[in-house]
Amino acid sequence: GFTMSTYNILFEILVEKVSGPIVEKRSVEITSDWKIENPAMIKVIATLLRNSPDNIYLYDIKSRFLDDMILLSSASRENRRIILQISVWQEYLLGLAYVYPLNDQQIAVTDRIFELLKILLHHAIKFEFGGWRVWIDTLSILHGRVTKEDYYRKINKMVENMKDDDENDQKTPVSTPTTSGPDTPIDGQSITTLTKSTSNRQVFNKNNQLPPYTISEFKYSPMHIRLLHSVFDSIETDVRAWKSESTKSITDFINHSDHQIFSANVVHIISQMSEVLCNACGGLLPLLASATSASHEIEILENSEGLSSFNAIKILKRVMSLADIFILANSSNFSELEQEKNMPNGGILRQCLRLTMTTAVRNCMECRFQRFDRSLISKSSESTLQQIKPLIKDPIESIIELTYLLNSSLQENNHDDNIENLLAIFIKNPESVLQDIDIQRLRAIIYRDVDDTKQSQFLALSIVYFASVLMVSRYRDIIETNQASLSRTASFMSTTTSIRNSSIMDSTVDTTSVNGLSSIVAPITNHKKNSNESITYDDRIDTGIETDNVDSQSTERKSVDLNSAGTATSQYASIASIPIIDPTTVDQRRMSESKLPDYPKTNFDTNEPSTMNITEKLERTLSNIAPFLRDIFTEFSHILTKTLVGSHGQELLPSGLHALKESASVVELVMLLCSQEWQNSLQVIFQIS
Incomplete structure (x- = not known):
């Protein structure tokens, strides 16, 4: 078998430091001046180790080889570069790993492999042009390694189940399936088969061979997650x-x-x-x-x-x-x-x-x-x-x-x-x-990318819509929770609507919602391409959702969903829908008296009862996002003025900015976003994007 003495000879050839006598233990330690002179020996050593049957001595040789590789890689940037230039070097290293380790020795060997991978991948990412592709290749090769191990485990399980059914039949060992080439079973597991009486079952084909090995669709295994971290x-x-x-x-x-x-x-x-x-x-x-x-x-x-x-x-x-x-x-x-x-x-x-x-x-x-x-x-x-x-x-x-x-x-x-x-x-x-x-x-x-006007404008419009969705839905949470807590009182309508401000809200406004939720995803990653462009990487992050041109529509409750009525997103309907309240019933004096429980199904601060009124709740939950949205309205007013247009062609932003300048209250901004005209205009923004 493969002995430590054999390994030492091969390693000396690898670094061209032949000592002469054959020894079990090397007396000279690796230093920074040791160079990899014959990189082909890495493949030779790894292949011999992989094809040797597992035993306590082999674990020691594997550990010694990996320790030597770690020392060589840590000692010299040139050594790391040499290893990275070896074709499919990851396959040789990962072939020594144990996907499902069974003992401490196997765990120790696998730990050393990941330590070496970390050193080599870090070098590739930090110093090599296109080093990210080495990372991609490593994930792919690791997937193949895990898939193959799962294949062997599956076959073994199938054979074991058959053996349970035919326990009295003679059982003989069989070599690795020919469809897998010269590879041998991994992780120290053997593959067994049965006699002719059961060999015609689904485990084998007509030539008494195992089913072909195929690489499954990529997925992140625990080893992938370990490598990522x-x-x-x-x-x-x-x-x-x-x-x-x-x-x-x-x-x-x-x-x-x-x-x-x-x-x-x-x-x-x-x-x-x-x-x-x-x-x-x-x-x-x-x-x-x-x-x-x-x-x-x-x-x-x-x-x-x-x-x-x-x-x-x-x-x-x-x-x-x-x-x-x-x-x-x-x-x-x-x-x-x-x-x-x-x-x-x-x-x-x-x-x-x-x-x-x-x-x-x-x-x-x-x-x-x-x-x-x-x-x-x-x-x-x-x-x-x-x-x-x-x-x-x-x-x-x-x-x-x-x-x-x-x-x-x-x-x-x-x-x-x-x-x-x-x-x-x-x-x-x-x-x-x-x-x-x-x-x-x-x-x-x-x-x-403020110099890229088109790009920054698109990003600003997307963020305006995103922020509006969240702000309007939180406002809905507050008034609907308040509605639930005050539903038994006759003063509910005047109490919950005292937040509305007549300087902003038009008397014809009867809903508060944001339409076209699907628009928030598709425009971010799915821009129109020229007809002569081929499908590229960016197509794979497309959500496949078209931007719907659907106007706001009232429901029986006289409210409008945040989500559009498009079939592609129908399962996300009834989002941030806000009940209609007649502004003429507003009693401004009641606003400070209105108390509101915590937000629905929110469990923070549950030990302390809420003593804040609606305005205070809004100020607390929106105090950091409201100034940000105001800044966008001001700094991108040129493009927003053109895109935020009412149903009669009127510009919405100038009057909105004027109202916002009159008051720094979060309430003013929320009411602006709740306007039916603004909701329709926000939907149009993404048709333009």
């Missing part, structure tokens, strides 16, 4: 090292010419992960429907590509934090990166917008429906937020202060398997519609 750890380590450097800021590092390759590769990784993460977390459209649902129903979210909801959220948070640094704080032009992947101009930033919206609405939904324990939020985190709020105006500076990646106090929770603790890391103010970090991200996205 390993790569993210290595990237985050570098970023935190930048933070510890007192002479330069994070933005100086990320925009330095020395880090252009590193930055480009990480942006590609973020881009590649964006679609699967948005879908695995529930999808932006279903999430928004759940977060704004008047019936408080949560869409049943299925796993996407093997990612559980918890794993998807955990990875989303890490990828979003990387986007904070490598996309939002990065001043580079992404057009060349987009061309590499045949994406339309602005595609990467629109993916970032979709990630940001998914993160934001997921946070919003968790605050609304989860049993959220405010005690999990550290007082130090809250005090930090209060300190930086009035001091920092630039959104990038705010993001750098708030982002999870650079908040060292959060690292102890980095691998926490409790979803409540995980959410507490990112949710600092459960009462707010959006977290401060989410708003700063949206602001940074709008102004990142």
Whole structure:
């Protein structure tokens, strides 16, 4: 068999340091001057180890080989580059791993393999042009490795079941199926077959061979998730090292010419992960429907590509934090990166917008429906937020202060398997519609490519619509909860409508809603392409939902759904529908007397009864998003004036801005958004986009 002495001889050939006598233990330790001189020996050694039967001695040889490779890779950048240049080098390493380890030795071998993968992938991402493709290839080869192991396990299970039925028949061993080439069973498991009396069953074909091995559709296995977190750890380590450097800021590092390759590769990784993460977390459209649902129903979210909801959220948070640094704080032009992947101009930033919206609405939904324990939020985190709020105006500076990646106090929770603790890391103010970090991200996205007028205008319009959906639905929550609590009183109509302000609301206004919910997703990632353009990567993130041109329509309750009536999104109907109240019945004096329970199905602060009236509730929940939306109205007034047009052709924004300037109240802004004319105009915005 393969002995340690044999391995030592092959290793000496690998580095061209032949000692002479054959020894079991090498006396000289690897140093930084050791170079890989004959890289083909890596394949030879790995193949011999893979084809040798597992035993206690083989585990030792595997561990020694992997330790040597780790030392060689750590000692020299050139050694890492040599390994990366070997064709399908990942296959040789992963062939030694145990997908389903059965003992401590197998676990130890697999741990060493992932340590080596982390070193090599980090080098590829940080120093090599196109290094992100090495990461993609590794995920693909790992998928093949896991699929093959699952295939062998499935065959073994089928054979075992047959053996149970024919336990008295003679059983003989059979070699690996010919359809798998020269490979042998993996993870130390053997394949057995039966005699002729049972060989005609479905396990075998007419030639007494096992069914052909085929690679299944890609999905994230536990090994994939482990690899993702390993790569993210290595990237985050570098970023935190930048933070510890007192002479330069994070933005100086990320925009330095020395880090252009590193930055480009990480942006590609973020881009590649964006679609699967948005879908695995529930999808932006279903999430928004759940977060704004008047019936408080949560869409049943299925796993996407093997990612559980918890794993998807955990990875989303890490990828979003990387986007904070490598996309939002990065001043580079992404057009060349987009061309590499045949994406339309602005595609990467629109993916970032979709990630940001998914993160934001997921946070919003968790605050609304989860049993959220405010005690999990550290007082130090809250005090930090209060300190930086009035001091920092630039959104990038705010993001750098708030982002999870650079908040060292959060690292102890980095691998926490409790979803409540995980959410507490990112949710600092459960009462707010959006977290401060989410708003700063949206602001940074709008102004990142401010010189690209068309791009920034599109982003601004998308965010206006997104913010409007959330604000209107929260207003609906407040008045409908108040309606439920006061339904037995005759003064209900005057009490709940005292919030309306006649200076903004027209007497003909009879609904408050946002139409065309499907528009929020499709325009972000699915721009029209020229007829001569081929289908590109960006097509794969298309939601497949057309923007519906559907006007607001009253229901029997005289209310309008946030969602359009299009068949493609009919399952998300009745979103943020708000009851109609006659403005003439408003009693302004009753507004301060109206008390409101906590939001429907929201569990934060449940130990303290609410003593706030409706206006105070609105101010508290919308106080951070309202100024942001006002700023967009003001700074993009030119395009909004042209697009926000009433049913008679009148411009809506000038009169709206005038009303908003008269008062800084959140109520004024909410009532503006609740206008039927504004709702119809917001729908038209996305037909233009």
